[in-house]
Amino acid sequence: MDKKYTKEFEPGFTPLTVCEEASRCLLCLDAPCSKACPAGTNPDKFIRSVRFRNFKGAAETVRENNALGAICARVCPTEKYCQKGCSRSGIDRPIDIGRIQRYVTDFESSAKMDILKAGKANGKSVALVGSGPAALQAAVSFRTIGYAVDVYEKEKVLGGMLRLIPEYRLPDAIVDEEIKRIEKLGVKFHTGCLVGKDVSVADLKAKHDAVVLAPGYSYGKMLPMFEGNKYVVSAVDFLREVKAKKGDVKVPSNVLVVGGGDVAMDVVSTLKLLGVPHVTDVVYEQFSEFKASKKELEGAQKLGVTIMDGFVPAHVEGNVVSFAHRVIKSEVKVEAELIVLAVGQYPDVSGLGVELVKGEVNTGKPYYTNDPKVFVCGDIAHSKYDKTVVGGVRTGKEVALYVNAALGGK
Numbered sequence: 001m002d003k004k005y006t007k008e009f010e011p012g013f014t015p016l017t018v019c020e021e022a023s024r025c026l027l028c029l030d031a032p033c034s035k036a037c038p039a040g041t042n043p044d045k046f047i048r049s050v051r052f053r054n055f056k057g058a059a060e061t062v063r064e065n066n067a068l069g070a071i072c073a074r075v076c077p078t079e080k081y082c083q084k085g086c087s088r089s090g091i092d093r094p095i096d097i098g099r100i101q102r103y104v105t106d107f108e109s110s111a112k113m114d115i116l117k118a119g120k121a122n123g124k125s126v127a128l129v130g131s132g133p134a135a136l137q138a139a140v141s142f143r144t145i146g147y148a149v150d151v152y153e154k155e156k157v158l159g160g161m162l163r164l165i166p167e168y169r170l171p172d173a174i175v176d177e178e179i180k181r182i183e184k185l186g187v188k189f190h191t192g193c194l195v196g197k198d199v200s201v202a203d204l205k206a207k208h209d210a211v212v213l214a215p216g217y218s219y220g221k222m223l224p225m226f227e228g229n230k231y232v233v234s235a236v237d238f239l240r241e242v243k244a245k246k247g248d249v250k251v252p253s254n255v256l257v258v259g260g261g262d263v264a265m266d267v268v269s270t271l272k273l274l275g276v277p278h279v280t281d282v283v284y285e286q287f288s289e290f291k292a293s294k295k296e297l298e299g300a301q302k303l304g305v306t307i308m309d310g311f312v313p314a315h316v317e318g319n320v321v322s323f324a325h326r327v328i329k330s331e332v333k334v335e336a337e338l339i340v341l342a343v344g345q346y347p348d349v350s351g352l353g354v355e356l357v358k359g360e361v362n363t364g365k366p367y368y369t370n371d372p373k374v375f376v377c378g379d380i381a382h383s384k385y386d387k388t389v390v391g392g393v394r395t396g397k398e399v400a401l402y403v404n405a406a407l408g409g410k
């Protein structure tokens, strides 16, 4: 097996380089980086600690504010948040906040620090449905207040979409460690349990004071013309299998990927790192309209992925797909041994007793459903936060406060 898939792409800082990077920080008052972090991780505070070689203090700042600090350090789109408004950009380039956070959380792990503490038991309990970033953060926030917490997850492994983010960007070991820390806080996990089928929301309501739904967008979309085609797999299923097998999968020599978002970029880059010689990505958008981040797109191009922009699938026969260009009169045919569809994900809330409007639960009251005992958070909750890991963390923190207030807590 080619080791490229399992090796973290970005090198981490050393004790020397992390201090050099932290010393570039301008120690701004009213720091724009901290204002822009959806999780409230307080970059200006932990960078200041790093500057004074206080790695322990830095780790406490990150962890107390973000239960998934080591994960966010690796996958957060920092160019959209903390690094976007960084005052240092006006001089040369923004501080590499993500990598400083990664150093700090790696330090926390190697020093075996135990920062999170459960609050005094308040005699109440909550059930969380799903174990993605939103539910994991909510579990910690509830434990901190003093709630007993049970998490119900349909898959055999915990972590939701974190288990799809390729190993070279987010090693499974990091996710395992974050979850172990949460388990140590006393959170009980029940895997292989599909709520709505194996256990009902009514059962959970009878057992707990509140139920919080966080089922995310767990399923890969199919385009009707590809339905039932034996050459076709969804990006979600493909990425999940590769990650679960640590990249030890058989790959063909020629793969067609349809889609142009960040998930599609994960698929094409994974394929190249697994050693697939011919990867063709056909994208609906033209380059000027691309949905994928510039960094992901450039990464895929550097790996040698062929990207054809502005095409829509017009016809499919077995493993041969014809595409028509949206603007110019042009048609191409691509033949591949495997076709991966990266055309989006969708939520399935069957049996959960909620209705979706444009893929979200939106009752006009944040995190509330029409049932006073049932709440939502994460990707399916209507909120002002992006559908990202850090967005999930923020909604997880907030839903705990809303539920606690609804149950008469402070």
Ligand SMILES: Cc1cc2nc3c(=O)[nH]c(=O)nc-3n(C[C@H](O)[C@H](O)[C@H](O)COP(=O)(O)OP(=O)(O)OC[C@H]3O[C@@H](n4cnc5c(N)ncnc54)[C@H](O)[C@@H]3O)c2cc1C
Pocket: 075, 076, 077, 129, 130, 131, 132, 133, 134, 135, 152, 153, 154, 155, 158, 159, 160, 161, 162, 164, 165, 193, 194, 195, 196, 214, 215, 216, 217, 218, 239, 262, 263, 266, 345, 348, 352, 377, 378, 379, 380, 387, 388, 389, 390, 392
């Ligand atoms: C391939 C990929 C790459 C991504 N990369 C990034 C990135 O680099 N940075 C970033 O910030 N974001 C990224 N995202 C987005 C991010 O992962 C999601 O926004 C985030 O995981 C959403 O969190 P969530 O808790 O709402 O739901 P999810 O992570 O989707 O988790 C939901 C969980 O609920 C479970 N579930 C669903 N229904 C039930 C049920 N009825 N009973 C029990 N369990 C159930 C599911 O199995 C799943 O484990 C990526 C997403 C994908 C798919």
Ligand code: SF4
Pocket: 024, 025, 026, 027, 028, 031, 032, 033, 034, 043, 044, 047, 085, 086, 087, 088, 095, 097
């Ligand atoms: S905005 Fe940039 S320079 Fe200012 S405190 Fe934050 S990281 Fe340092």
